Amino acid sequence: MNEILVCSDLCKNYGQKTALSHLELTLERGKIIGLLGPNGSGKTTLIKLIAGLLVPTYGSLTVGGNRIGVETKKIVSYLPERTYIPEWMKVKDILDFFEDFYSDFSRDRAVEMLTSLNIAVGDKIKTMSKGTKEKVQLILVMSREAELYLLDEPIAGVDPAARDYILRTIITNYNENASIIISTHLITDIEPVLDDVVMIQNGTLRIHASVDEIREKNQMSVDALFREVFRC
Amino acid sequence: MAWYFSGDKAVYLQIMEEIQLRIISGFYPLGTRIPSVRDLAEEARVNPNTMQKALTELERSELVVSQRTAGKFVTCDEKRVTEIRERMSSECMEEFLSRMKKLGFTEKEASEKIGQHCAKNETDPRN
Amino acid sequence: MLGKLIKHDMRCCSKAFIPMLVAYLSVCLLMVVAIRYADNIDNMTSMMGIMVAVTTTAFVGLLYALLFYSFFGSVSRFKKNLFTDEGYLMNTLPVKPWQHITSKLLSSFIWYAITLAAIFLSMAILAVGISGLDEIGRMVSGIIRMMKELLKEGVGVVMLGLVMLLTSGVCVLLLLYFVTALENVFKLRKGVFGLLSFIAGVVLFWLISTEGARFVINVVEAFDPKTTQGTLELVFGCVSIFSALFSVVFFIGTNYIISHKLNLE
The missing domain is CATH 1.10.10.10 (Winged helix-like DNA-binding domain superfamily/Winged helix DNA-binding domain)
Structure with missing residues (x-):
């Protein structure tokens, strides 16, 4: 099956507020997909639904043909915007943790990447800077051989050199059978890395096309198109 | 980079x-x-x-x-490379000419200008 | 998976717990030393008096801290691990919610057992330290004799008593877990809700206790046991069943909330 993600009439409400409204979306395997939209458009809600942190109000959502649950969590590798590693842990502890719960985790690869950043296995999470914590989390997430990677704002709030490192890590760990969804609003840096783009506004799908199509059809970059589509 | x-x-x-x-x-x-x-x-x-x-x-x-x-x-295949080189240089020149036209020069004027410019570069001690 | 979760929960707890246990037992030893030393000196100087007072206060303080922390620590760990930033990690693991709840429950009880053992140890240290080994020897054989007699008469009572303690402990903890989970669902203004959920917990507890008491009284009247032993067995048995039932209810409730109503901000 070539589709990794299928959303059908997907709705999510928080009380009065509608975050996602009748979303129809199908994503193929082997693509790097940008999930773009202004703040509050529903990007994070969609990602949390796929990760299993939220439950849809209506509609269906499947990953690899399965409804969200233990089976999908095995093949989905999620990088949230925030630090989720418990503060008491050392790098070694979180490596043990990932190794225990994820059979697709490659400890060697993670250690190699950490070493190249001069992060020692005995370092404490508590003493790390925000940027370093984010890099550690990215390394953990990308060291899994998952079928779907969800990266929620991986380059926001991070200095340009770190941003560069993050993009290179995503590129070098890319696996043709897996898909990566990157949610961001820093489009210029990310654009050359993307295959396809999904633009969401007010909880519905605005655009779903490849970066090349957008450039050829609109004679402008995705960043420029975004500014036009979501002009304030 | x-x-x-x-x-x-x-x-x-x-x-x-x-x-x-x-x-x-x-x-x-x-x-x-x-x-x-x-x-x-x-x-x-x-x-x-x-x-x-x-x-x-x-x-x-x-x-x-x-x-x-x-x-x-x-x-x-050196010939292949030369072909592409020729094509790319034609594209370069087309672009040069179109820009010179925007500045108001004719093709002949543009051709003279480029000749003069190259001659100056040759005699320039900085090169 | 469950085993791994328990392993990690234990590791997490131990970071705070082990220093506390070590401190507690150390202070206990210091207290013994202080008292012994004070004993051997004829005129009690104020310095020695202070030493004894300080170590005793520290000991009692740590004892309370240990008891308090082992209980409320369970609940706060449950909340922190599943409903705050760490929840982004825990709830995306390929693990079913019931396994999370069970793991937290079991690791809490393992720590209770360890705490209890530490307290017994400290009592033993105190006893030996203050009264000397002979005295202790006599006390222990006395206790063993008493226990032998007790067991001869009321094995049932003792067994059911233990079962009751266990099930009611589980029930209370699961009640608190349930209330914590509810708090996550009905997120209003943080401060207000913390208080409301505490009140909800207390109200639920009171309701269950009174209903439970009524149930027990009815059963006892119905069976009309002739002996104290019989009555106790009946009471303990009823409370156990009652607690077990509610434990299941709270477990299912918490599991449902985590599976279907999770809302991490």
């Missing part, structure tokens, strides 16, 4: 141009192996699929040759 991409053209086309330039300038000499898709993608900071697409197009234009397990190589 990440490659620079302008916003209005497909990325794979721009990658193709850059690699063509590297071949023509001799940065990737004839018959030598070019870096793997993954390495090039990392260097350029682009999606490996996009890099692959560019290289596939270059293979189609016979500038790059793929050898099953050994990797991708620059063609040994």
Whole structure:
């Protein structure tokens, strides 16, 4: 099956507020997909639904043909915007943790990447800077051989050199059978890395096309198109 | 260093141009192996699929040759390279002429101007 | 998976717990030393008096801290691990919610057992330290004799008593877990809700206790046991069943909330 993600009439409400409204979306395997939209458009809600942190109000959502649950969590590798590693842990502890719960985790690869950043296995999470914590989390997430990677704002709030490192890590760990969804609003840096783009506004799908199509059809970059589509 | 991409053209086309330039300038000499898709993608900071697409197009234009397990190589066919070089230089000149026209010069005037400019460069002690 | 979760929960707890246990037992030893030393000196100087007072206060303080922390620590760990930033990690593991709840429950009880053992140890240290080994020997054989007699008469009572303690402990903890989970669902203004959920917990507890008491009284009247032993067995048995039932209810409730109503901000 070539589709990794299928959303059908997907709705999510928080009380009065509608975050996602009748979303129809199908994503193929082997693509790097940008999930773009202004703040509050529903990007994070969609990602949390796929990760299993939220439950849809209506509609269906499947990953690899399965409804969200233990089976999908095995093949989905999620990088949230925030630090989720418990503060008491050392790098070694979180490596043990990932190794225990994820059979697709490659400890060697993670250690190699950490070493190249001069992060020692005995370092404490508590003493790390925000940027370093984010890099550690990215390394953990990308060291899994998952079928779907969800990266929620991986380059926001991070200095340009770190941003560069993050993009290179995503590129070098890319696996043709897996898909990566990157949610961001820093489009210029990310654009050359993307295959396809999904633009969401007010909880519905605005655009779903490849970066090349957008450039050829609109004679402008995705960043420029975004500014036009979501002009304030 | 990440490659620079302008916003209005497909990325794979721009990658193709850059690699063509590297071949023509001799940065990737004839018959030598070019870096793997993954390495090039990392260097350029682009999606490996996009890099692959560019290289596939270059293979189609016979500038790059793929050898099953050994990797991708620059063609040994010097004629092919010269053809592409000629084509790219024509494009360069077309662009020059169109810009000179915008400044109000005719083609003949533009031709004279470029001749004068080159002569000056030759006698300039700085070169 | 469950085993691994328990392993990690234990590791997490131990970071705070082990220093506390070590401190507690150390202070206990110091207290013994202080008292012994004070004993051997004829005129009690104020310095020695202070030493004894300080170590005793520290000991009692740590004892309370240990008891308090082992209980409320369970609940705060549950909340922190599943409903705050760490929840982004825990709830995306390929693990079913019931396994999370069970793991937290079991690791809490393992720590209770360890705490209890530490307290017994400290009592033993105190006893030996203050009264000397002979005295202790006599006390222990006395206790063993008493226990033998007790067991001869009321094995049932003792067994059911233990079962009751266990099930009611589980029930209370699961009640608190349930209330914590509810708090996550009905997120209003943080401060207000913390208080409301505490009140909800207390109200639920009171309701269950009174209903439970009524149930027990009815059963006892119905069976009309002739002996104290019989009555106790009946009471303990009823409370156990009652607690077990409610434990299941709270477990299912918490599991449902985590599976279907999770809302991490």
